Amino acid sequence: MPERSYTALLRFLRPFRARIAVLVGIIALSSAIAVAPALVGQRLIDHGVLRGDSRAVWLLGGVLAAVGLGQSGLSYVERRYAATVAEDVVLRLRTDLFAHLQRQAPGFFTAARTGAVVSRVHGDVTGVQSVVSSTIPAAVGAVVMLVAAGGAVAVMEWRLVVLVLVLLPLLYLLTSKFTAALRRAGQDVLTSQADLDTLVAERLSPDGTEVIRHYSRPDCELPGFRVRADRVRTVSVRRAGVAAALGAVLTSVIGLTTAVVYVVSGQLVISGALSVGTMVALVALLARLYGPLTALPGVRAQLVAGLVAFDRAREVLDFAPRIAEQPGARRLPRTGTPPSVAFRDVGFGYPSPDALVVPSLAGDIDDGAGRDAVLTAVDFTAEPGSTVGIVGFSGAGKSTLTRLLTRSWDVTDGQVLVDGVDIRRLRLDDVRAAVGVVTQETFLFNDTIRANLLLARPEASTDELVAACQDAWIWPLIEQLPAGLDTVLGDRGLRLSGGERQRLAIARLLLKRPQIVVLDEATSHCDTVTEQRIQESLKPFLRERTCLVIAHRLSTVRAADLILVMRDGRVVERGRHDELVAAGGWYARLHQAQHAGGTGMSTITVDEASTTTETAGPTPTMRSHGVCRDGGVGWGWRG
Numbered sequence: 001m002p003e004r005s006y007t008a009l010l011r012f013l014r015p016f017r018a019r020i021a022v023l024v025g026i027i028a029l030s031s032a033i034a035v036a037p038a039l040v041g042q043r044l045i046d047h048g049v050l051r052g053d054s055r056a057v058w059l060l061g062g063v064l065a066a067v068g069l070g071q072s073g074l075s076y077v078e079r080r081y082a083a084t085v086a087e088d089v090v091l092r093l094r095t096d097l098f099a100h101l102q103r104q105a106p107g108f109f110t111a112a113r114t115g116a117v118v119s120r121v122h123g124d125v126t127g128v129q130s131v132v133s134s135t136i137p138a139a140v141g142a143v144v145m146l147v148a149a150g151g152a153v154a155v156m157e158w159r160l161v162v163l164v165l166v167l168l169p170l171l172y173l174l175t176s177k178f179t180a181a182l183r184r185a186g187q188d189v190l191t192s193q194a195d196l197d198t199l200v201a202e203r204l205s206p207d208g209t210e211v212i213r214h215y216s217r218p219d220c221e222l223p224g225f226r227v228r229a230d231r232v233r234t235v236s237v238r239r240a241g242v243a244a245a246l247g248a249v250l251t252s253v254i255g256l257t258t259a260v261v262y263v264v265s266g267q268l269v270i271s272g273a274l275s276v277g278t279m280v281a282l283v284a285l286l287a288r289l290y291g292p293l294t295a296l297p298g299v300r301a302q303l304v305a306g307l308v309a310f311d312r313a314r315e316v317l318d319f320a321p322r323i324a325e326q327p328g329a330r331r332l333p334r335t336g337t338p339p340s341v342a343f344r345d346v347g348f349g350y351p352s353p354d355a356l357v358v359p360s361l362a363g364d365i366d367d368g369a370g371r372d373a374v375l376t377a378v379d380f381t382a383e384p385g386s387t388v389g390i391v392g393f394s395g396a397g398k399s400t401l402t403r404l405l406t407r408s409w410d411v412t413d414g415q416v417l418v419d420g421v422d423i424r425r426l427r428l429d430d431v432r433a434a435v436g437v438v439t440q441e442t443f444l445f446n447d448t449i450r451a452n453l454l455l456a457r458p459e460a461s462t463d464e465l466v467a468a469c470q471d472a473w474i475w476p477l478i479e480q481l482p483a484g485l486d487t488v489l490g491d492r493g494l495r496l497s498g499g500e501r502q503r504l505a506i507a508r509l510l511l512k513r514p515q516i517v518v519l520d521e522a523t524s525h526c527d528t529v530t531e532q533r534i535q536e537s538l539k540p541f542l543r544e545r546t547c548l549v550i551a552h553r554l555s556t557v558r559a560a561d562l563i564l565v566m567r568d569g570r571v572v573e574r575g576r577h578d579e580l581v582a583a584g585g586w587y588a589r590l591h592q593a594q595h596a597g598g599t600g601m602s603t604i605t606v607d608e609a610s611t612t613t614e615t616a617g618p619t620p621t622m623r624s625h626g627v628c629r630d631g632g633v634g635w636g637w638r639g
């Protein structure tokens with residue numbers, strides 16, 4: 001076991017040292033008292049039974065009963081106290097882990113397996129708990145018992161101490177031999193359990209079960225589950241096998257020792273060098289030693305398992321968040337006027353997953369290579385209070401661009417500026433508070449509508465919640481629900497339709513009142529009439545903010561002050577709606593196609609070679625995905 005693990009665990013346990021010391025004291029007392037019955041029993045036989053002293057028998061019998069009661073009381077206190085301290089240790093470790101995980105950049109969670117993260121916070125920490133609740137009591141108990149019982153044996157018959165002295169190093173050597181194997185087996189168990197948790201979390205999630213229903217069959221999933229569950233079984237059995245082998249070896253050693261003690265002490269009684277009471281006491285003391293001695297392999301195994309578990313928690317705690325605030329970061333003042341947003345020659349590529357997360361959370365996901373550039377030389381300015389519309393092919397990098405504005409990721413090249421300041425030099429909380437985002441997919445917590453809305457502004461009054469819901473056109477639905485705002489939404493809000501979830505997300509945005517608004521296909525799940533209503537009611541809100549609006553429906557961005565057309569991570573056209581239509585490029589073609597498409601789902605083929613007006617690049621023929629009919633009125637921020 002590397003020294004570092006012990007040291008780190010001791011450092012972590014430092015705040016609990018006083019309570020652990022009290023626990024050790026209780027255990028030591030309890031273990032020392034456990035030797036007393038053998039000593040009292042010796043006197044009872046030698047001075048009471050063999051001398052025919054009935055009074056001494058009664059008296060010493062009473063002492064034995066009192067010792068027994070004392071032992072049981074101490075045992076109760078010891079177990080209860082050990083459990084309390086252990087649970088407090090786990091509470092601290094879990095809280096540290098949860099808080100640290102929350103500070104991780106979004107990239108961490110795109111690369112980590114959810115089940116493995118849950119397993120780390122939930123399962124692995126119990127290994128540390130058992131160090132306090134079982135390992136420390138067993139270890140301290142064993143040591144104190146060895147000293148007390150060994151001391152008593154030495155006083156009664158020093159020749160038998162030689163036996164104990166031979167036994168101890170032998171047992172230590174044996175347990176050391178098994179430690180490495182136990183450690184490896186412990187690691188395998190935790191890893192395979194995390195794999196199984198990941199599969200269960202994914203396959204039994206609402207989305208996962210739906211995909212399986214549509215594209216597969218539940219029984220087709222069973223073999224994959226069995227493989228992983230079987231691996232847990234195999235490695236658990238292997239770990240138990242190693243521990244059992246160690247236990248068997250130790251039991252044999254102890255069995256042989258017992259025989260030796262009986263023969264040696266029996267010979268001493270025959271020769272008159274030892275009393276019968278002493279022989280019985282020696283045998284009883286030896287029996288007392290069996291417990292701690294056979295517990296020793298368990299202690300080692302538990303300690304190894306605890307250290308493995310702690311190492312896994314520490315691995316996460318030591319993983320520095322990828323996006324961090326610079327020392328001396330500046331505040332972003334929250335003034336009445338909206339800030340400008342500028343992208344200066346921005347380049348970005350998603351890092352490889354193994355750079356984003358600790359390997360044991362990532363699993364076998366990547367060859368280690370980073371991805372190609374997703375954004376190249378993106379350069380534009382959104383003036384204060386203006387709106388920039390962003391359109392382009394699927395996968396062109398539109399959402400990535402907005403993720404750079406919230407510092408979900410940091411640019412690889414260039415700068416993102418808010419009011420002329422590089423956002424990496426601003427306080428992280430200020431940047432995230434300044435930007436409000438509504439995306440295509442809305443995540444809602446399994447909590448009440450009220451709680452989901454209050455995330456954006458905890459101090460908001462009920463009237464403010466209602467007003468935000470009215471502006472987002474979700475109030476008519478909430479009003480009809482028996483519990484209204486206090487209705488619980490179900491897992492991830494899946495009891496609402498996609499459009500209803502988006503409208504709640506817009507209400508959340510209204511409550512947040514950010515200075516910069518990002519709408520990334522924010523009403524894509526809403527019908528055209530609802531979208532128009534929302535756009536109308538949001539006009540005053542958006543007019544006072546700097547907005548980036550991503551849309552496939554051109555009607556959504558036609559009134560923007562600046563429209564960027566993106567392809568392959570580059571801005572290939574830019575201008576206002578009329579200018580772009582007049583330019584006759586890709587935007588004009590798409591505009592034409594959306595007007596012509598009577599079904600609302602016309603599909604166009606665009607020869608990119610004829611549409612690139614800004615940046616020359618590869619010119620493959622690309623097929624846009626379905627586009628909706630131009631039925632909306634656009635985000636009317638200009639009134």
Ligand SMILES: Nc1ncnc2c1ncn2[C@@H]1O[C@H](COP(=O)(O)OP(=O)(O)OP(=O)(O)O)[C@@H](O)[C@H]1O
Pocket residue numbers: 110350371374392393394395396397398399400401
């Ligand atoms: N977390 C990620 N890790 C690696 N690559 C990613 C990640 N997120 C997106 N990408 C890749 O980056 C590219 C741009 O994705 P992005 O989501 O920005 O496209 P988009 O233009 O918003 O597409 P859409 O219109 O379909 O939403 C895509 O090729 C995508 O596969």
